[in-house]
Amino acid sequence: MTRLLAWLALAVAGYFLPAALGGTTLVYNTLVVTAIFAVMAYGQDIVLSDLGEVSLAHTAFFAAGAYAAGILSVGHGWNAWATLLAAGGAALVLAVILGLITLRTREFAFSLVTYAANVVCFTVCYNWDALGGSDGFVGVPPLDLSLPGLTLAPMTNKDLWPYAYGLLLLVLWFVARFRRSRLGHAALMVHMNAPLAIMSGLDPLRVRLMVFLVSAPLTAVGGWLYAYQRAYVGPDLFETYFLVLMLTAVVLVGRRVLLGPLIGIAVLMAQKSFFSLGAYADKIVLGALLVIVLCGFPGGIVSLLEAGRTGLRRPAILRRVAR
Template sequence: MTVIESRSPTPMPLLRAASIGAFIVLGFFLPRLLGGTSVAYSTLTTIAIFAVMCYGVDVVLSYLGEVSLGHTLFWAIGGYAAANLSTKYGLDGWSTALATIALCLAAAAFLGAVTLRTREFVFSLVTYAAAVVAYEIAFNWDAIGGSDGIVGIPPLTLPLVATSFSAATQEDLWPVSFVLLLLTLGLIARFRYSRLGTVALMAQMNPALAASLGVDPRRVRLAVFVISAPITGLAGWLYAYQRAYVGPDMFESYFLVMMLTAVVLVGRRVLIGPLVGTALLVAQQNLFSLGGDWNKIVLGSVLALVLIFWPTGLVGLYRRFSKR
């Protein structure tokens, strides 16, 4: 298994930069290439938002090897922060985004610190329970929306130095979601080769080696968990503006299953894996929908079957066939 591919010096850095640039330009104009309809824009915006959401889980699952079942909590924190602060205090997008990041960091630090000394699966259990409890609070606490949620979130505004950007339609939201996706991809790419990223992988793959080098796996888990939270949080933040509505349904297990499936479908530890996985799954649900209940069966089966039969995902499957 290729786990850490050593960063071989790229023979042609210019070519590499050019292909990344082409990828970005192509990605940006993709909705127009697909016809420029509002369906194309909204589907691609959803894919970008959901992909960012999945990257939060990806960091924990792929590089730490732990399962966080509480990322819907951060997803909802982003949505509720955007909804409450923009409707009640008229704050702009920058402020709500900052609040999202701060709240997610605080929540993740608290949850991670409390579970610091627990066994591995207790961590998953507690994160799961945290999301369920947060759901109950969001459902019952009328001051932050209650069971009805918050309707009528104003369009996203991001005032820049001289001008101001306002996203009233799906077409306007696309650039924001695309930039958020690019920033996330950049962050993950950096994280993979950062000290924390490699130490996390080492603690997962070879705990004995990590321990002999003085790595405390609990601290690594806490650090990675805290970093992952605002990624999913910011996706929730943008999702609130896209839907103009936030409610307790942000805690639905759909999002949790979606996050995990998108990561394992293509294969763990693949940079664009969650993006491709999200694109495939959202395309199935939006364009080839079989109805809500059947979509659940499809999503859940994909998750279970991939892990049972091809634990390395589509990438592993491809490698197995290409070797023959």
Template sequence: MPKSLPLSHLFLALALIGFFLVPYAWSDSRVIVGYCVLTAILAIMSYGVDMITSDLGEVSLGQALFLAAGTYGVGIGTTRLGLSPVATLALSIVVALALGAVLGFITLRVREFMFSLVTYCAAVVAHEVAYNLEFLGASEGILGIPSMELTLGPFSYVADTNLRLWPIVFLMLLLVLGLMALFRRSTLGAEALMSHLNPDLAESLGVNLRRTRLKVFLLSAPVTAVGGWLYAYQRNYVGPDVFEPYFIMLFLSAVILLGKRLLLGPLIGVALILFQERFLSLGGDGNKVFLGALLVVMLLALPRGALSLFRK
């Protein structure tokens, strides 16, 4: 007889099916549909941070570079080059990999605080470039990004609303979740975790720590870029606001809120944070203060996440 499905897998499947159906159950509510779409997009970006934070044990403050690779890839690709969504996705991933390679090589010899500082400085430099470079739209950004239109022969699908964009966003979320699950069961995932928990033991077993760090960095970059790619199509605009500290605070908070190395952790974390912003809002500045305070409290009081309260 075939083995029964583990309860954890059953819960995962039911949770994802339920999440997928929410926008259709409340299709008349633009707020709920928009909330689900944005939650999934930001969660995709968060999984790029999750790889580095949970598995590699580093805090990268430069993920905005890869987010920008996705958004500006769409902005330039559509308005300047006339590229299709598939082509802009490829462009975004290539740019993210190039940036990841450069930043990865720069940070090969640094760890912990210095790693965070170098990645933060890289994000600050990139923000200034985007804010002042006319080719990137400077401070005004790039306007007029068309809605995503996918064509296959005579068939065409235009994602001109959040509800029509939702199946594409959800599909990309599933692909990222699958990638995360495969990564954590792979040799690279095991080497990354070992280099984090016991680097001396990892080296004695033949693990090349620098090569492992670079590989994880290169794997995380396209994940965040895919989220940026979707984000650009979702709001039809690209600007230097993607470098705001809000995003990295949200990503880190989402990753650690429930606990590290949980497959649905970042998704649920983003959902809870955006729920507060959308339905229990304290105002624009108030929400940012709340998010910053949440991150500080989690790091100081519950570094292992909220679920650690229920573990023995």
């Protein structure tokens, strides 16, 4: 109960964060984009933390969500609720195809195939005029989720914040539920000890496929909101930047930490907005963070804190043994 109250208090406090940080346009921009990219990263988080695989196709899922929103709203005048369904649906279809193809691949074979799929999607989007070609779709209208009798049409990033934040909370709730669900437990078991999982009556291939299918729409929903926020969809959505961003966010704090990817994205976005050293140096910062964390302390920042805590608690003789 206290736990739930603490989470609720944190959620409410989070809502007022931009106002507390001064409420400038830059603050709102940064926090809206942080929420969107965090939603994107949670899709990758499930695959990386719970399945132990690196999916390089999640940029394609992110792009699929954004393209669905862009194409259907600009070209066909769909409203945002309909494009939301289409974004999730598009990513799901892609994930089904890719999931069935990669069903039996593991580790680098899985990553290579997902990477190849990403390249194919990029080339098709870049060259096919129906998908915007190299120019993409300019002039995506502002988000409009109005219902009969209720106007929900944020125009600026400041207006958009409640929506982005609400989406983030929904995704956080979903990921927390997933980790406590039967599928979440099964995924962890398949990841940690596949033979044991099989002996417990689980089908590892099915579990892996299901987790992959769950993860794709999550990332796509981030792409969906990003299309409205930025008012433009184009082949730059496939850039490695987004991939590195989500991977860094997941590993920085530590895997299977609920708020980990959010904190990771927040740190990276804050650096980019408020402590930018220029585009090139920012790239170095991003890459260096990734390298330092994985080479230096692969468990992320959380593992450092834990090591510190257990180191203090244990008697000296045990500390020496542990070392």
